[in-house]
Amino acid sequence: MSSQSDGLMMALQDLSTYAGLSRHRRIKLYFLGMVLFNACLYLIIYRGHKDVVTGRQVSTSKPHDLGVISSRDLSKVACDPEVIKDIVRHHGENAKEQEGKLCPKNTKTGEEPSRGFLSRFLEWWHSGSEDNSTNTHRSLSASHDYNLVLNEPEVCRTKGRNETDVFLLVCVFTIHSNFERRKAIRETWGSQKIVRGKQIMTLFMLGKSKNQYHQRLVELESKRHGDIIMEDFVDSYQNLTLKTIMTMKWTSQYCSDVNYVMKTDDDMYINYDALITHLTDPETPKTKHFVGNKFSGNAPIRNPKSKWYVPKKMYSNPRYPSFCSGTGYVMSGDIPARAYNMSLHTRFLYLEDVYMGLCMKKLKIKMTGHSGFHIDNQPYKYCAYKRMITTHGKTTTEMYRIWEDQGSRAGTICVGIHKPLHRH
Ligand SMILES: *[C@@H]1O[C@H](CO)[C@@H](O)[C@H](O)[C@H]1NC(C)=O
Ligand SMILES: *[C@@H]1O[C@H](CO)[C@@H](O)[C@H](O)[C@H]1NC(C)=O
Numbered sequence: 001m002s003s004q005s006d007g008l009m010m011a012l013q014d015l016s017t018y019a020g021l022s023r024h025r026r027i028k029l030y031f032l033g034m035v036l037f038n039a040c041l042y043l044i045i046y047r048g049h050k051d052v053v054t055g056r057q058v059s060t061s062k063p064h065d066l067g068v069i070s071s072r073d074l075s076k077v078a079c080d081p082e083v084i085k086d087i088v089r090h091h092g093e094n095a096k097e098q099e100g101k102l103c104p105k106n107t108k109t110g111e112e113p114s115r116g117f118l119s120r121f122l123e124w125w126h127s128g129s130e131d132n133s134t135n136t137h138r139s140l141s142a143s144h145d146y147n148l149v150l151n152e153p154e155v156c157r158t159k160g161r162n163e164t165d166v167f168l169l170v171c172v173f174t175i176h177s178n179f180e181r182r183k184a185i186r187e188t189w190g191s192q193k194i195v196r197g198k199q200i201m202t203l204f205m206l207g208k209s210k211n212q213y214h215q216r217l218v219e220l221e222s223k224r225h226g227d228i229i230m231e232d233f234v235d236s237y238q239n240l241t242l243k244t245i246m247t248m249k250w251t252s253q254y255c256s257d258v259n260y261v262m263k264t265d266d267d268m269y270i271n272y273d274a275l276i277t278h279l280t281d282p283e284t285p286k287t288k289h290f291v292g293n294k295f296s297g298n299a300p301i302r303n304p305k306s307k308w309y310v311p312k313k314m315y316s317n318p319r320y321p322s323f324c325s326g327t328g329y330v331m332s333g334d335i336p337a338r339a340y341n342m343s344l345h346t347r348f349l350y351l352e353d354v355y356m357g358l359c360m361k362k363l364k365i366k367m368t369g370h371s372g373f374h375i376d377n378q379p380y381k382y383c384a385y386k387r388m389i390t391t392h393g394k395t396t397t398e399m400y401r402i403w404e405d406q407g408s409r410a411g412t413i414c415v416g417i418h419k420p421l422h423r424h
């Protein structure tokens with residue numbers, strides 16, 4: 001019997017080399033051959049007992065036990081844990097509410113039953129050879145050829161003017177309609193220009209709005225405050241990565257001597273004091289430093305109903321690289337120019353924080369996690385807020401209230417505030 005199977009294998013080998021198949025396909029072909037061969041044997045030996053075999057199958061497996069059917073049972077299927085992780089990442093304390101909306105129980109498994117044997121087989125057959133094809137795919141993103149509509153070319157050029165150089169540049173991602181949020185930030189945490197002797201520059205990053213009225217209002221706002229950077233791409237969630245690339249490009253052109261750059265959002269509360277404390281810590285690296293709330297080993301969400309849906313065509317790898325949540329991350333001043341350069345050779349992905357993770361991985365810059373960066377909405381407590389660097393989901397009313405309370409109780413002793421923050 002072994003000589004018979006050897007003969008078959010040899011035949012298969014000849015056939016496969018003749019057909020010019022790659023090595024991993026050949027291995028799969030052998031495997032397939034073995035399975036077919038054994039199936040034939042099985043049929044030959046058990047031909048006489050066929051009825052018994054099939055009879056047993058029918059009696060043991062009720063249709064309800066087949067995964068295919070039970071997965072359609074809406075009451076039983078929970079959301080993919082990866083989906084939930086991502087919801088928590090983006091929505092913080094509102095995660096439960098979002099989960100209800102985004103995971104109406106049958107979500108991910110909904111697509112599975114419709115996939116036939118043939119498509120599964122084809123997927124298996126093509127898997128493993130993707131390295132080649134994706135390399136050509138992701139070799140280039142579009143060049144970033146957008147023009148600055150609103151610019152502040154002088155804000156970082158304070159050298160020689162008897163002023164401290166900008167130590168930290170904070171780029172707040174916002175959209176046109178959030179006038180109130182920008183105002184609140186300017187009047188609260190964003191109002192600090194010098195913290196612990198270090199100069200901070202807070203700017204707002206925007207794309208262009210299709211709404212002419214909003215566009216005009218933001219232009220006026222820019223004249224008044226001089227803190228808005230805008231390029232002429234359409235500002236939208238799907239274009240968020242363009243805003244990140246714009247930030248890297250702008251920083252490398254107009255603020256190249258800055259020590260650190262932060263990216264955050266307009267619904268965040270940032271504690272500059274704690275951030276500067278971390279950045280001026282002698283242990284904090286001065287270059288190649290990328291810090292925030294770190295995620296490792298997250299899988300792309302393949303469920304089309306998710307807000308963070310990423311089809312294989314867009315990103316084929318089963319895992320994302322490590323990345324820091326876009327709610328707030330900080331990088332050393334050497335990174336923006338290199339990140340901008342790298343973005344021109346990195347395939348576009350609309351999840352801007354993951355995209356930065358991809359660029360940093362290629363640049364061999366490690367992501368650092370820091371417990372001070374909170375992605376969720378932390379309940380307000382005076383001392384807790386003294387310790388942390390970022391917290392999410394703040395309304396303008398809360399921002400003013402926190403800012404006022406932090407100011408009025410300044411000097412209150414908080415336990416452990418001068419200890420270095422725990423790092424992970
Ligand atoms: C895979 O890549 C190698 C080297 O880059 C190349 O020689 C080969 O032709 C590619 N194969 C396919 C199927 O594209
Ligand atoms: C810088 O400014 C300070 C006060 O703002 C002044 O005392 C000092 O003389 C100035 N130095 C130079 C070099 O202009």
Ligand SMILES: *[C@@H]1O[C@H](CO)[C@@H](O)[C@H](O)[C@H]1NC(C)=O
Pocket residue numbers: 232233234235236238239
């Ligand atoms: C992204 O910006 C580009 C350039 O302005 C625009 O053509 C495209 O429609 C935008 N995409 C979305 C989804 O808004």
Ligand SMILES: *[C@@H]1O[C@H](CO)[C@@H](O)[C@H](O)[C@H]1NC(C)=O
Pocket residue numbers: 337338341
């Ligand atoms: C960006 O890339 C170009 C060419 O690929 C190189 O000349 C330049 O030095 C790079 N700049 C940085 C900051 O790495």
